[in-house]
Amino acid sequence: MNALAPLIVALLGGIGLAVQPSTNAALGRSIGSVLLAALVSFAVGTVILTGVWLMADRTPLANLRDARPWMFMGGAYGAFFVAAAAFAAPRLGLASMLTIMIAAQVVAAVVIDRFGLIGLPRTPISAVRLAGVGLVLVGAVLIRRG
Structure with a gap:
C-alpha cells in the first residue's frame, strides 16, 4: 500500500x-x-x-x-x-461545532491512548501531547469567539 x-x-x-x-x-x-x-x-x-x-x-x-x-x-x-x-x-456555526467536537475527540483520544482502551496500544501522555491538546482547546475557544 x-x-x-x-x-x-x-x-x-x-x-x-x-x-x-x-x-x-x-x-x-x-x-x-x-x-x-x-x-x-x-x-x-x-x-x-x-x-x-x-x-x-x-x-x-x-x-x-x-x-x-x-x-x-x-x-x-x-x-x-x-x-x-x-x-x-x-x-x-459549522466552524464552532467542528472545533468543539474535534477538541472533545482529541481529549478522548489522548485518554484512550494513555490507558490502551478499546484494544489500542498504550501511548504515554507527554508534554508535547498535552501542548497539542492545549492548542486544540485554544483553537476551539478562538473559533467560537471569532
Whole structure:
C-alpha cells in the first residue's frame, strides 16, 4: 500500500466530516426533522457501503459471530454524531461545532491512548501531547469567539 494512502483517506474523510453536518442540517430543515435527516444519512451510507462490500470485499457475514457485543457500538456513536452535528451546526456555526467536537475527540483520544482502551496500544501522555491538546482547546475557544 502506498504510504500516502492513509493520509489521503484521512484528509478526504475530514473534508467529508466538514461537509456532512451542513448537508444533514439542510436536509433536516427541508423535511422538518433532524432525526429523520440523520436516519436518511445512515440509510444512504448503508446502501453505498453494502454495494462497495459486495463488489470489493465480501468478508463472510458469519465472521460477525467472532465480535464481542461492545464492538457494535460504533454505529451508535456514529448515529449520535450525525444527529448531534445536524442539530448543532446551524445553531453554533459549522466552524464552532467542528472545533468543539474535534477538541472533545482529541481529549478522548489522548485518554484512550494513555490507558490502551478499546484494544489500542498504550501511548504515554507527554508534554508535547498535552501542548497539542492545549492548542486544540485554544483553537476551539478562538473559533467560537471569532
